Amino acid sequence: MKHLPRLAACRLAACLLALLALHTLHPTLLSADDPAAESHRLKLGMQAWTLKAPLTFAETLERTAALGIRYVQAYRGQKIGAGIAGEMLPDMDAATREKVLALCQKHGVTLSSFGVYTPKPGENMETEYRRLFAFAKAMDLRDLAIEPGMGKWPETLPLVAQLVRETGVKAGIHNHPNPNRPGDYMKKLAEINPDGEIGLYADTGHWARSGWEPAASLRETRDRLVGVHLKDLTDHIRKAHDVPWGSGATSAAAQIASLRRQQFDGIVYIEYEHRTPALPAEVAACVDWFNRANTAPLADLDADRVPPKGFTRDPAPLATAKPPPSTSKLWTPPTPIYAPDLANADYKPGAWQNTDGILKGSGLIWTRARYDNFYLSLEFRCQKNADGGLYIRASDTQDHAQNSLEIQIAQGDRPDGNDRALVGALYDCAAPSRQIEIEPGAWYQLLLMARNNDLVIYINDERLVHANLDKWTTPGKNPDGTANQYPKALKTFARSGPIGLHGADGKIEYRNLFIDPLPPPPATTARPTAAATPPAAPATATQS
Numbered sequence: 001m002k003h004l005p006r007l008a009a010c011r012l013a014a015c016l017l018a019l020l021a022l023h024t025l026h027p028t029l030l031s032a033d034d035p036a037a038e039s040h041r042l043k044l045g046m047q048a049w050t051l052k053a054p055l056t057f058a059e060t061l062e063r064t065a066a067l068g069i070r071y072v073q074a075y076r077g078q079k080i081g082a083g084i085a086g087e088m089l090p091d092m093d094a095a096t097r098e099k100v101l102a103l104c105q106k107h108g109v110t111l112s113s114f115g116v117y118t119p120k121p122g123e124n125m126e127t128e129y130r131r132l133f134a135f136a137k138a139m140d141l142r143d144l145a146i147e148p149g150m151g152k153w154p155e156t157l158p159l160v161a162q163l164v165r166e167t168g169v170k171a172g173i174h175n176h177p178n179p180n181r182p183g184d185y186m187k188k189l190a191e192i193n194p195d196g197e198i199g200l201y202a203d204t205g206h207w208a209r210s211g212w213e214p215a216a217s218l219r220e221t222r223d224r225l226v227g228v229h230l231k232d233l234t235d236h237i238r239k240a241h242d243v244p245w246g247s248g249a250t251s252a253a254a255q256i257a258s259l260r261r262q263q264f265d266g267i268v269y270i271e272y273e274h275r276t277p278a279l280p281a282e283v284a285a286c287v288d289w290f291n292r293a294n295t296a297p298l299a300d301l302d303a304d305r306v307p308p309k310g311f312t313r314d315p316a317p318l319a320t321a322k323p324p325p326s327t328s329k330l331w332t333p334p335t336p337i338y339a340p341d342l343a344n345a346d347y348k349p350g351a352w353q354n355t356d357g358i359l360k361g362s363g364l365i366w367t368r369a370r371y372d373n374f375y376l377s378l379e380f381r382c383q384k385n386a387d388g389g390l391y392i393r394a395s396d397t398q399d400h401a402q403n404s405l406e407i408q409i410a411q412g413d414r415p416d417g418n419d420r421a422l423v424g425a426l427y428d429c430a431a432p433s434r435q436i437e438i439e440p441g442a443w444y445q446l447l448l449m450a451r452n453n454d455l456v457i458y459i460n461d462e463r464l465v466h467a468n469l470d471k472w473t474t475p476g477k478n479p480d481g482t483a484n485q486y487p488k489a490l491k492t493f494a495r496s497g498p499i500g501l502h503g504a505d506g507k508i509e510y511r512n513l514f515i516d517p518l519p520p521p522p523a524t525t526a527r528p529t530a531a532a533t534p535p536a537a538p539a540t541a542t543q544s
Contacts, residue, residue, distance in 0.1 A: 056081025115145025149461025172226030205231025
């Protein structure tokens with residue numbers, strides 16, 4: 001038997017010390033659990049994406065059954081296989097649906113869910129969601145995992161709630177890494193869907209990548225949980241990847257304990273996104289660990305006493321273990337760009353106000369801090385014909401027009417017909433993939449990723465621009481030969497600087513402004529590599 005690697009051993013020691021401190025300060029926190037929680041058992045499912053192409057859905061069912069899993073969540077576009085033409089899509093005809101259900105019955109696996117589903121750009125939102133729910137009802141699905149951009153919730157969720165009532169099929173909103181806290185999802189859901197028809201489809205790995213503790217987030221969202229994509233990752237950083245459950249840094253044991261305590265009645269899905277030659281063995285190791293964690297005393301889960309197969313929690317090595325150099329501290333969560341009193345900003349006195357979380361003003365407001373690589377999220381609301389912008393990496397805020405990069409924020413068409421000045425454009429340099437119609441008075445979300453020479457711009461979760469600044473090699477010229485306003489080539493622009501907003505004389509308002517600096521790549525010594533190599537899987541699970 002192998003001992004846990006040093007990183008995991010040190011994490012266990014810290015966990016035990018923390019539990020001892022909690023018990024000293026708050027003995028009731030570790031009091032005996034409700035017998036119903038102790039006896040509660042979770043259901044395990046397979047997200048078909050784990051065993052995606054080149055495997056067909058039929059082959060996925062075969063592998064899923066071999067692992068002893070009885071539920072599967074299908075995803076859009078996987079080939080069906082087993083002599084059945086077509087793909088797993090909501091518009092499949094009745095005859096194909098019957099064949100798919102018969103295939104599931106043959107393997108003893110229930111098709112329980114479908115997702116993650118979002119209508120594609122250009123598709124009619126209402127038509128697509130009605131087709132999706134009709135498919136779900138016809139296939140007797142328990143639930144659907146959907147992901148409309150938060151900016152589209154006001155127009156999307158009332159329709160989804162109506163379809164939930166009409167069909168009886170549950171719906172949960174899936175999360176990807178972003179600056180939105182789990183509590184923000186709950187608050188906004190309560191505002192738009194107060195009757196509670198729509199819940200959350202929690203991806204605990206994406207929570208960890210965004211800086212949130214998965215187990216705490218599961219507790220925070222317990223009243224709306226529909227389904228869970230459970231993950232255990234190498235670290236709390238953006239580039240972390242899946243490892244067999246119980247061997248990672250994101251406490252799969254605490255996640256299982258949280259779900260059992262709330263007596264979660266949905267399905268916990270394996271969605272293993274790390275592409276590795278050892279995938280069959282690592283997925284089998286997840287199943288083995290889940291089966292033991294699902295029956296373990298909750299106190300053992302609290303104390304991290306359910307090791308992955310092939311490891312021991314023997315505490316002897318803890319006496320001599322030395323903490324290794326590590327970057328495995330929690331990734332700093334996204335933080336507000338501007339302080340509530342704007343004390344961390346530079347602007348003309350009296351020109352900007354932050355009232356009840358809404359930022360409004362004239363001229364420009366700059367951060368005093370400098371940023372290089374980051375994810376940025378904000379929401380904006382425009383009056384008719386408003387014309388402002390988001391400025392980044394300014395080397396000279398006094399001459400920002402020539403010395404910073406501008407992401408256009410505006411309402412309406414451009415009088416000169418310049419599509420490189422439409423909302424979402426990298427101003428005068430890269431046009432959005434399509435024109436987004438900005439309705440005056442409505443809120444929209446802008447997401448920006450700035451990483452070295454790459455800029456990616458989203459409006460309401462639709463990617464509009466992906467620009468590689470290294471392609472701008474000529475002053476005053478874009479890569480396609482068109483002219484721009486800059487006397488310097490964008491390739492030579494500063495890669496660090498303050499961030500600014502243009503208020504368009506009060507015609508543009510901003511809220512929920514967060515920035516998430518990208519951390520440096522993790523040191524290789526910080527990864528629990530020994531724990532990431534599981535034992536050989538049973539033969540039934542490893543055949544491919």
